[in-house]
Amino acid sequence: MSGQRSLALVDANAFYASCERALDPSLEKRPVIVLSNNDGCAIARSKEAKALGIRMGDPWFKIRDLCRREGVAALSSNYALYGDMSRRINEIYRGMAPSVETYSIDESFLDLTGVPVFDGDRTGYGRAIRERVLRWTGIPTCVGIAPTKTLAKLANAIAKDDPALAGVCDLGDPEERGRRLDAVKLESVWGVGAATALGLRRMGLDTAGDLARMDARQARQAFSVVLERTVLELRGVACIPFEEKAPPRQNIAVTRSFGKPVHTLAHMLEAVATHAARGAEKLRQQGLATPRVRVLMETARHGKGLQRAVSGTCVLADPSDDTLDICAAARAAATELWRDGYAYAKAGILLEGLIPREAIPATLFPKRERTGSTNLMAALDAVNGRFGRGSLQLASEGIEKPWKARFGMLSGLGTTDVGVLPLVRAGDGSGWRLFEVAPSPGGHGAAAEPVPTPDAGLWITPPAPECQADLRPSGASAADRDLFSHASRDD
Amino acid sequence: MLQPLILPQAEILVPNVLEGVCAGFPSPADDYLDDPIDLGALLVANRPATFLFTVDGWSMRDAGIFHGDILVIDRSLEPRDGDVVVAAVDGERSVKRLHLSGGRPRLAFENAEFPSYRIPELSEVAVFGVVTWTLHRMRGAAGGRR
Numbered sequence: 001m002s003g004q005r006s007l008a009l010v011d012a013n014a015f016y017a018s019c020e021r022a023l024d025p026s027l028e029k030r031p032v033i034v035l036s037n038n039d040g041c042a043i044a045r046s047k048e049a050k051a052l053g054i055r056m057g058d059p060w061f062k063i064r065d066l067c068r069r070e071g072v073a074a075l076s077s078n079y080a081l082y083g084d085m086s087r088r089i090n091e092i093y094r095g096m097a098p099s100v101e102t103y104s105i106d107e108s109f110l111d112l113t114g115v116p117v118f119d120g121d122r123t124g125y126g127r128a129i130r131e132r133v134l135r136w137t138g139i140p141t142c143v144g145i146a147p148t149k150t151l152a153k154l155a156n157a158i159a160k161d162d163p164a165l166a167g168v169c170d171l172g173d174p175e176e177r178g179r180r181l182d183a184v185k186l187e188s189v190w191g192v193g194a195a196t197a198l199g200l201r202r203m204g205l206d207t208a209g210d211l212a213r214m215d216a217r218q219a220r221q222a223f224s225v226v227l228e229r230t231v232l233e234l235r236g237v238a239c240i241p242f243e244e245k246a247p248p249r250q251n252i253a254v255t256r257s258f259g260k261p262v263h264t265l266a267h268m269l270e271a272v273a274t275h276a277a278r279g280a281e282k283l284r285q286q287g288l289a290t291p292r293v294r295v296l297m298e299t300a301r302h303g304k305g306l307q308r309a310v311s312g313t314c315v316l317a318d319p320s321d322d323t324l325d326i327c328a329a330a331r332a333a334a335t336e337l338w339r340d341g342y343a344y345a346k347a348g349i350l351l352e353g354l355i356p357r358e359a360i361p362a363t364l365f366p367k368r369e370r371t372g373s374t375n376l377m378a379a380l381d382a383v384n385g386r387f388g389r390g391s392l393q394l395a396s397e398g399i400e401k402p403w404k405a406r407f408g409m410l411s412g413l414g415t416t417d418v419g420v421l422p423l424v425r426a427g428d429g430s431g432w433r434l435f436e437v438a439p440s441p442g443g444h445g446a447a448a449e450p451v452p453t454p455d456a457g458l459w460i461t462p463p464a465p466e467c468q469a470d471l472r473p474s475g476a477s478a479a480d481r482d483l484f485s486h487a488s489r490d491d
Numbered sequence: 492m493l494q495p496l497i498l499p500q501a502e503i504l505v506p507n508v509l510e511g512v513c514a515g516f517p518s519p520a521d522d523y524l525d526d527p528i529d530l531g532a533l534l535v536a537n538r539p540a541t542f543l544f545t546v547d548g549w550s551m552r553d554a555g556i557f558h559g560d561i562l563v564i565d566r567s568l569e570p571r572d573g574d575v576v577v578a579a580v581d582g583e584r585s586v587k588r589l590h591l592s593g594g595r596p597r598l599a600f601e602n603a604e605f606p607s608y609r610i611p612e613l614s615e616v617a618v619f620g621v622v623t624w625t626l627h628r629m630r631g632a633a634g635g636r637r
Contacts, residue, residue: 025579025619088539136540136567138619415542424562424577425585426548 005238006118006172008110009144009152010093010129013160015106016044019085020075022138023413023422031072035060038257038405039076076407084415088137096129099244109149111242126168146171149240150233153190154181154208174236181234182209191230196223208234249286254279255296255348258403262344268297269331270398275349276330277397280323281384283351284377289319289360290351293326295333300345311350312337319360322373323380326351327394534624540567542620544577544584551575551586554601560627562586566620575622584619 012018016034021027031048035041041059042049052070054063060074067074086105093100097110110129112118118125126143133141144155151171158180159169171177187197189208199222205211212234220228229239254275262268272295283290293316298309314329314336330349383392414420535541546560554575556562562577570576572591577584578598587598 025584025617026582028579028582091539132567136537138566418543418561421543421545421561422584423547424544425583426546426550426556426558 004113004147004172004236005242006112006115006122007146007149007152007242008097008112008126008129009103009149009156010089010108010110010133010141011144011156011160012089012106012133013140013142014044014046015085015139016077016082017046017049018139019082020073020078020411020413021046022085023081023415024411027073031070033063033067033072033074034077035074035409036077036257037407038259039408040257042074043077074409076410078407078410078414080416081411081414085137085139089133089139089141092133092136093129096132099242101243109152109242112145122170122172123168126170127166130167141167143168144171145169146177147236148233148238149242150190150230151177151236154184154188154234157188158184177236178209181212182207184208186211189230189234191226196227199223249288250352250354252279252282252288252290252351252354253348254282255346256405257346258344259406260403261300262347262403263342265335265338265340267398267403268334268338268344268347269396270401271347271403272297272330272334272349273327273394274397274401275347276327277323277394279349279351280321280326280377281381283321283326283354284381287357288354289321289357290326291316291319291353291355292351293329293333294350294352295330295337295347296350297334297337297344297347299342305343306341308339308342308344310337313352319355320373321357322377323394324373324376327396331396534563534626536623537565537567540620541565544586546586546625550600550602550605551588552602552604554588555627556586556601556622556625557627560625562622563624563626564620565623568621568623570618570621577619577622579617579619586622589618 014032017032020032020034031052031054032044032046033042033049033054034044036043039060041057042054042063043056045054045056049072052066052072054066054072063072064074066072082105086102090100090102090108093108093110097112098115099111101109101111103109112125115125122145126145129143130141133139142156142159144152144157144159145168146152146155155169155171158171159165159167162169169180171180184207186192186200186205186208187194189211192200192211200211200214203222205214211231214231216228216231219231232239256271256275258271262271276293279290279293292313294311294313296309296311299305299307301307312333314333316325316329320326326349334347380392384390413422542564544562544564546556546558546562549558556575564577568574570589570591572589574589575586576589576598577586578589579585580598585598588601590597590599
């Protein structure tokens with residue numbers, strides 16, 4: 001197989017639930033689910049929770065009784081913990097592969113082309129990656145190895161489904177690949193959404209193998225360039241580049257559900273200003289500026305009251321990364337959109353058409369002096385970096401923020417804050433002193449599938465296509481999406 | 492907030508004061524200055540595998556581990572005879588001395604005031620990681636937080 005690339009996709013199993021288990025051994029044997037922002041619905045399920053029939057996105061109020069009855073541990077999402085664990089596993093990958101592309105919080109591509117230890121025993125090396133991640137962090141993973149990204153994704157899915165593979169699937173060998181592809185439905189292929197799958201079925205195609213044998217030109221003519229690329233990738237021709245550095249974002253979204261419905265414009269303006277300030281902070285972290293600010297608000301989707309979901313854009317005089325400019329624009333747009341008489345459940349801002357900060361065109365008569373703004377924002381970020389987010393904010397963001405989301409069932413454990421380190425017991429004479437012990441380093445067996453994006457992409461009036469807020473073009477169920485769109489996911 | 496595991500250098504290090512301050516002669520030590528000691532690097536040998544835990548209880552007192560101390564745990568190390576380890580016993584995480592000699596592995600307290608040992612019904616035990624450091628606050632120790 002010389003001349004071919006060797007990519008490995010390593011994907012954590014039920015990542016959020018696994019992170020919680022890594023810190024709390026009492027969760028080891030129990031079914032675990034993690035709830036979205038505001039404790040709204042299930043966004044991660046351990047294998048045991050899946051077996052109970054809990055589905056992705058099930059609203060908490062519908063599964064609460066089941067969870068009580070079956071002893072399911074339901075936890076609020078703890079993103080500080082998940083982010084730290086993600087950083088740890090990526091650090092491990094970087095120690096085992098010359099280049100790593102962090103694709104999402106729980107998936108990374110490793111380029112292992114030409115690595116001698118890998119070439120010596122490909123699946124053995126895949127197992128070594130899994131074992132190290134499990135042992136060092138407690139997170140179970142699966143590894144898919146192949147010459148292209150699309151095949152590596154597929155290999156990963158196969159590794160998850162077939163217990164005989166022990167978590168590692170190598171599709172490097174063309175013969176073995178052919179057999180495997182013929183056994184996989186085409187819906188499992190990365191980038192093939194429901195609509196495309198339906199069209200392909202009408203043409204008599206059924207498996208990933210059928211798709212690989214499809215005429216590439218026909219794929220483009222009857223469907224899209226994206227599908228043509230998928231066909232080629234399935235044949236082992238790499239079309240999707242390996243990107244070690246994430247390409248600059250084209251847009252940044254900050255959206256949140258409210259802790260309780262918002263009925264007044266005053267609270268809506270506070271929320272929108274808070275989200276706008278967070279968006280501006282993200283802009284500056286990446287050295288970007290935004291030419292416009294879109295504001296979105298919507299009522300509960302399955303509530304009794306009147307339904308409304310709207311969005312509107314305010315264009316800035318000059319592109320900016322200044323919190324003051326962006327908050328003012330967001331408040332203006334929100335005021336314009338506001339109608340009394342609705343119980344709003346969610347609001348957000350979207351910064352679109354981002355440009356690098358240096359590319360802000362110089363204007364003859366700037367509305368505000370640039371240097372002053374730069375210094376003020378640097379001071380703002382420095383204060384918040386040192387004393388914690390929200391230490392210094394605009395008054396318009398509100399002080400009490402009664403609309404803020406609830407995290408009622410946080411485990412309260414963390415790895416990044418000395419105040420919430422997990423406890424380890426040192427006896428207090430509870431009776432035992434001597435135990436049989438089997439020094440087994442790892443945790444639990446392989447568990448459920450990866451976790452899709454929480455709480456994003458639920459807008460009734462979707463923004464322009466390039467701004468889809470749901471950002472993972474991954475997984476079998478992902479709708480057809482441009483694989484190269486890089487919208488932002490909210491932290 | 493997000494990266495306290497690695498202590499920020501500027502706050503714990505002795506800076507190279509000599510260089511900037513001397514207006515007259517350059518310091519003869521300039522050529523010999525080493526990098527200052529990085530406490531983070533000292534305590535954390537393997538960053539992705541290192542976890543911190545707070546101790547709750549006194550059963551390891553005689554090993555020098557006190558209630559309220561912070562343990563540095565390296566999960567990448569192979570547990571050896573005599574290591575202090577954190578182990579999950581029946582779903583509860585606990586710090587103990589690991590004995591591997593004499594045929595079968597054992598976990599033991601280290602506090603002379605604790606009741607003499609007995610072996611309970613078979614419990615499930617898994618070693619979480621090896622304790623490499625314990626951080627004990629000497630001034631203004633609160634004596635535990637919960």
